[in-house]
Amino acid sequence: MTVLDYGIGNLLNVVRALEHCEAQVSVVEHSAEVRELPDRLVLPGVGAFADAMAELKIRGFDELVKRYVVTERPFLGICVGAQVLFDASEEHGVHPGLGLIPGRVQPVPAAAPDGQALRIPHIGWSGLNMPTVRASWGKTPLAGTQSGAAVYFVHSFAPVPTYDEHRLADTSYHGVRICAAVVRDQIFGCQFHPERSAETGIGILQCFLHL
Template structure:
């Protein structure tokens, strides 16, 4: 897999270094760009990492021209991966600190993780820690996706207070359950993929997610 080219967008509020190191460990040749003008031609693969609030992330994306870059890239059919806040911004609307428009590449909204469990109890928000992945009913196979190497039931690492809620269940690639609360853990629509969890912080199985993305 050596020599695979990946462009990573740096919009000032991402977990950039860990993502870059993980991709390089998986054999990628990584280029980090800080604005869309630094990308004269659309890259082979594009990654949008992120930690932070939806509103601030989208503001930085627009200021740096990355919003238009991502939309144009999405039409190429080439592999795209959003991580954590990076997957949230793919959706129509985020509800953090009010309602704010996203990139609109996957229909749906980004909503707060429920504070109450189905049994009526409470749990800690943000959701932090290791949680197991399961296939969604509408996506019974993870073949030909970034989760192709992921055994169902393995745990990955989450840090988040909000999560995407796809309007179409077919775009819901994987779920996790936090004290019985269903959370969308990964999404996919055509060439657009995203993980609410952090593959770069999820050990060997997380690296498998990045390897599968590079193999798409």
Template sequence: MTKAPEITLVDYGMANMLNVARAFRHCGAEVRVVETAADAGSVDRLVVPGVGAFEKSIRAVREKGFDDLIRRHAETGRPFLGVCVGMQMLFEASEEFGEHRGLGLLPGRVVKVPAVDTAGAPQPVPHIGWSALVQPRTGRTWNDTLLSGQEPGAASVYFVHSFAARPSEESDMLADCLYGGHRICAAVQRGNICATQFHPERSGEIGLSVIRRFLSL
């Protein structure tokens, strides 16, 4: 009998853990939820979700020792997934409500979603709703990545965010979405480090397929 893939889900008090855990269990994973780094023990796959403000999230992550856990896990080469603010915290800094230092695992900054479209008309912030995933300007394909099996321009996923990552290294960019004509970073991947600005657990069958792909890494 094949053993179910195991994920360790980081609970630092800033995410809807019930929905995230339910989605992973639906996809066949065995889910462990840990509230401090000391509880983590051995980790096969690490998942860091998040909602809300960057500064509060990164402070809670550091207070619970999850920053060191995330760095150590990334160095092992085992799969890692950050979601929404869990993606943003991987970068060097965020400008949300001031300047705040991130984990620095990926070079780049977190910046505000544009409040006007490319024609200069006002647009709502936060960006809430469904947007299609497209390849980044680099043309990076999705073969053998978190998004393997998805069709650019056809895979729509759910976003809720006012800020988004702006990676410094083009090679880290995996997918964008278009909001008011602006390209917004929707997903990144560097080796074993995967992250999405969108919420897979709220993105229907497309989101579940992304979760299944992560579990197969």
């Protein structure tokens, strides 16, 4: 499997977590290094959306990801690596994404439904909930995850899919519904960090490796 290194993010922890799952990991820094499309592809990321997209384009990873996903092999984006799958982000202006999942990346609301001010960024452990449109998490990286299991978040923005069918999991931040994971065919994205989510996160990565 291959992990894309574009100078944005939590690369080392992601690679270590995958190797802990006994994955054979290849890290590449430019699309020219990819001679053959791998069986699985991971795009990590921490930081600003616009910076991430700029680096993806410089390294040719934007077109590589688009070529890869049409093969219907498993793809996993993490944090900003999940956000760039969408049409655009509203972080520091409007910036176009890869357009692989309809929707936008929008700010996490600064207030709860009852008017309580929320701490932004949203940092810490929150439980994963199954959206009502889904019958199960089968055949996804969450297949072995229990509803309510806590995972680790660090973010001020989150994806808002146009269609609920692309919501794989949600979390609740003091009553605010936040999209925690997305899916479209074999494209998966986690707003949370599985590599920092202890046994639950390792289980999610192991499921991804067995899709």
